[in-house]
Amino acid sequence: MIKRFFDWLKKPLGLIAVGITFLALFSLAAYGISLSQQPPAQPVQFPHRIHIGFGIQCLYCHPGAAKGPSAGIPAEARCWGCHNQIVKTQTSLLLKPLKDSVISGKPLQWVPVAQVPDFVQFNHRAHIAAGQNCENCHGDMSKMTVAENPQIFNMGFCLKCHTKVAGENHDLLVKLTDCGTCHY
Amino acid sequence: MAIELKVSEVKMGEAYVGKWGMVIDQDMCTGCQACVAACAMENNLSFVGETDSGYGRSMHWIRIERFWEGSYPEVKMTPNQPMLCQQCGAATCEPVCPAFATVHSQAEQLNLQVYNRCVGTRYCANNCPYQVRSFNWRDYKRPEPLPNQLNPDVTVRRRGVMEKCTFCIQRIHKAQDKAKSEGREVVDGEFTTACAQACPASAITFGRVDNPDSLVSQLARVHGHGVKHLEELGTLPNVTYFKGG
Numbered sequence: 001m002i003k004r005f006f007d008w009l010k011k012p013l014g015l016i017a018v019g020i021t022f023l024a025l026f027s028l029a030a031y032g033i034s035l036s037q038q039p040p041a042q043p044v045q046f047p048h049r050i051h052i053g054f055g056i057q058c059l060y061c062h063p064g065a066a067k068g069p070s071a072g073i074p075a076e077a078r079c080w081g082c083h084n085q086i087v088k089t090q091t092s093l094l095l096k097p098l099k100d101s102v103i104s105g106k107p108l109q110w111v112p113v114a115q116v117p118d119f120v121q122f123n124h125r126a127h128i129a130a131g132q133n134c135e136n137c138h139g140d141m142s143k144m145t146v147a148e149n150p151q152i153f154n155m156g157f158c159l160k161c162h163t164k165v166a167g168e169n170h171d172l173l174v175k176l177t178d179c180g181t182c183h184y
Numbered sequence: 185m186a187i188e189l190k191v192s193e194v195k196m197g198e199a200y201v202g203k204w205g206m207v208i209d210q211d212m213c214t215g216c217q218a219c220v221a222a223c224a225m226e227n228n229l230s231f232v233g234e235t236d237s238g239y240g241r242s243m244h245w246i247r248i249e250r251f252w253e254g255s256y257p258e259v260k261m262t263p264n265q266p267m268l269c270q271q272c273g274a275a276t277c278e279p280v281c282p283a284f285a286t287v288h289s290q291a292e293q294l295n296l297q298v299y300n301r302c303v304g305t306r307y308c309a310n311n312c313p314y315q316v317r318s319f320n321w322r323d324y325k326r327p328e329p330l331p332n333q334l335n336p337d338v339t340v341r342r343r344g345v346m347e348k349c350t351f352c353i354q355r356i357h358k359a360q361d362k363a364k365s366e367g368r369e370v371v372d373g374e375f376t377t378a379c380a381q382a383c384p385a386s387a388i389t390f391g392r393v394d395n396p397d398s399l400v401s402q403l404a405r406v407h408g409h410g411v412k413h414l415e416e417l418g419t420l421p422n423v424t425y426f427k428g429g
Contacts (some may be wrong), residue, residue: 121354123361125361129364174290178289178290179287180291180350180353181357183296183299184296184338184339184350184353184354
């Protein structure tokens with residue numbers, strides 16, 4: 001039975017079948033990988049590019065980054081502070097979710113883009129206090145429309161910078177490369 | 185070929201001083217289990233249920249041990265003994281881990297458990313003389329709305345991972361972060377562990393043992409007869425017990 005199947009695979013029809021199977025698997029894998037590389041769909045196509053173009057600082061909308069572990073996503077009231085003075089907000093179809101959210105009081109369900117696993121405890125404050133700029137990890141937002149991740153936040157990415165910053169300072173190196181600094 | 189044994193350079197006995205330490209006064213302890221409950225809430229411990237608890241798989245990072253002296257009917261109960269990870273200076277759990285998941289923190293002088301490294305051999309728990317490590321035998325369900333009370337500062341462990349007391353390292357980091365943002369050092373008594381905070385009899389005191397002015401160091405001096413459990417094994421525990429003072 002199995003021998004007959006292998007014999008059939010060597011025939012032209014069998015070879016075509018093998019080819020089709022291989023192509024299907026390959027394209028499925030490529031599609032899967034490309035899916036994982038796309039930024040997630042957001043309720044509003046928020047253009048970081050335009051907002052930064054107006055000269056708005058990162059910390060204006062994400063003030064938590066300077067104060068605590070989480071940078072935070074601004075509430076609709078923060079958006080509305082500027083947007084209710086802009087005529088286009090009332091008519092734009094892209095901004096309709098924001099207007100609806102303000103009227104109904106239901107918060108927009110933003111999808112987090114830059115994430116670390118549950119077993120990593122990240123603190124924005126310490127990094128900002130150490131003089132790191134947002135774009136060192138989050139990329140140049142002035143070139144992005146919907147937020148996307150320029151790099152994978154894995155341990156190599158973190159430690160590369162931690163060892164570089166510590167340099168010759170042994171005490172700092174011990175603290176910055178200690179497992180317990182991030183994993184608990 | 186002769187194997188050359190290298191004796192550890194860790195100083196033995198009283199010469200060893202850790203960083204974070206705890207003092208537990210067993211005469212004050214009433215055995216109310218408030219520390220056990222507080223620890224479970226703070227550190228996202230799972231509720232294993234009746235069946236698994238019957239197998240001895242209950243998960244607690246701190247437990248109250250009770251012992252009896254004498255034979256029935258003349259039994260006398262010894263003081264309650266809260267038992268938690270002793271954060272040994274020379275821990276027996278550390279060298280046996282094949283995945284380096286339980287390592288010694290050089291910065292905080294604690295025994296760490298790195299959950300994402302742990303492969304679940306359970307060797308560390310078998311090698312711990314205090315029996316304070318607990319293993320996640322299953323993914324224990326948290327029915328709604330219990331997930332809402334999870335502490336976001338602590339990892340939620342999954343099946344097949346060992347866990348144990350961390351001396352509330354998330355609180356240590358929080359206090360250090362707050363102190364650093366205000367440009368000062370961490371003050372003694374500024375923060376404490378969940379068990380010490382919950383103890384209604386103040387039987388548990390937590391702080392820096394390497395600072396002679398801290399409350400833990402002062403208590404250790406006042407009592408003067410503190411006991412470290414299984415000290416003869418050379419584990420250099422950082423928890424001191426007082427009894428019969």
